[in-house]
Amino acid sequence: MKNLKELTILHSNDMHGDFLAEQIDEKLVGGVSLLSGYVNMVRRQEKNVLYAIARDMFRGSVIDSEYKGVSTIGIMNLLGPDVATIGKSVPPALLVVCVCPSRTYCISA
Numbered sequence: 001m002k003n004l005k006e007l008t009i010l011h012s013n014d015m016h017g018d019f020l021a022e023q024i025d026e027k028l029v030g031g032v033s034l035l036s037g038y039v040n041m042v043r044r045q046e047k048n049v050l051y052a053i054a055r056d057m058f059r060g061s062v063i064d065s066e067y068k069g070v071s072t073i074g075i076m077n078l079l080g081p082d083v084a085t086i087g088k089s090v091p092p093a094l095l096v097v098c099v100c101p102s103r104t105y106c107i108s109a
Contacts, residue, residue, distance in 0.1 A: 010039055010051040019063070019075055032075055039079065053081040 012035060021031025028034065043049045053076060063071055076084065 005048055008042060008046045008049045010042060010049065011054065013054045032079065036079055051081045053084040055085060
C-alpha cells in the first residue's frame with residue numbers, strides 16, 4: 001500500500017464554445033476565466049492532477065461561430081488540459097489543423 005499515490009481528476013464537459021461568465025444574483029457564474037482560476041488553484045495545491053476536457057467544445061456561441069472554432073482552440077490551449085476528446089461538433093477545417101494542443105493527449109471513441 002505504500003506505493004499508492006493520490007490522483008486528483010478535474011473534468012469539464014460539453015462547453016460548446018460558451019466561454020463567458022454570467023452575472024446571476026450579483027455573482028459571476030461559469031465562464032472560462034473562473035474555470036481556469038479553479039484548475040490552476042488545484043494544480044498549485046495538489047501534487048498529481050489530471051485535467052480532462054470532454055466532448056463538444058465547438059459550436060454554440062456567437063464567438064465560436066464567427067471564428068470557426070479557432071478561438072476555441074486558443075482558449076483550450078490556455079486551459080492546458082492533459083487529455084481531451086474533440087466530440088462530434090468539430091468544424092471540418094479544424095480536424096486537419098491542430099485540434100489539440102501539442103502537450104495534450106487527444107483521444108476519441
